[in-house]
Amino acid sequence: MSQQPVAVRPAGAEPVRVVVVDDQELFRRGLIMLLGVEPDIEVVGEAGDGQDAVELVKNVVPDVVLLDVRMPKRTGLEACIEIKDLVPAARIIMLTVSDEEADLYEAVKNGASGYLLKDSSIDEVAQAVRVVAEGQSLISPSMAVKLLDEFKEMSRTDKEQVPTPRLTDRELEVLRLVAKGLNNREVAKELFISENTVKNHVRNILEKLQLHSRMEAVMYAVREKLLDLP
Known part of the structure; x- marks a missing residue:
């Protein structure tokens, strides 16, 4: 994955409102805890599967959704499509263990702003949230091609x-x-x-x-x- 673009939140700007969706509770809670210390990011909800994610996003209307690719009940791809249909302004970052998954291409084609590897550092995750909130994409040149x-x-x-x-x-x-x-x-x-x-x-x-x-x-x-x- 190419180096991420840099985004800096203006002083006094409202925090980026984020929803975290992942079926692995330990990973999800860890991500929420780490994002919680970022002064310009506010986690406004969490879900453990794609079905609950759609309902949650519809209710809280976040700026950014961190969405796992592989989940029960409804996959990340299915949830991505429905979320973009219900809340078009929400920016979606797909969470994945590998950037070779075919679902990533489908997700981006269906409105996701890009993807983030699960072994990314917390600084990379926080920066990714800021970047997509500014309207940019997290897409490597190889994926673009x-x-x-x-x-x-x-x-x-x-x-x-x-x-x-x-x-x-x-x-x-x-x-x-x-x-x-x-x-x-x-x-x-x-x-x-x-x-x-x-x-x-x-x-x-x-x-x-x-x-x-x-x-x-x-x-x-x-x-x-x-x-x-x-």
């Missing part, structure tokens, strides 16, 4: 789509770099613009396309042939 390959295989199924919203040349440049797995800081460096300007471009792209995440925007753009990718 695999996702793009799959997106390019998709064909339009709806023949009566509304006209594609027009993105500016700069927005397309930003989207191309996001599609390669670059974070905001890396995009800013590549285009010689500020990180705040990149954030504004990403926000405008999502608003124009009426989408909720960066990867959804990339998926849309590839399907609509807005990007000239190799």
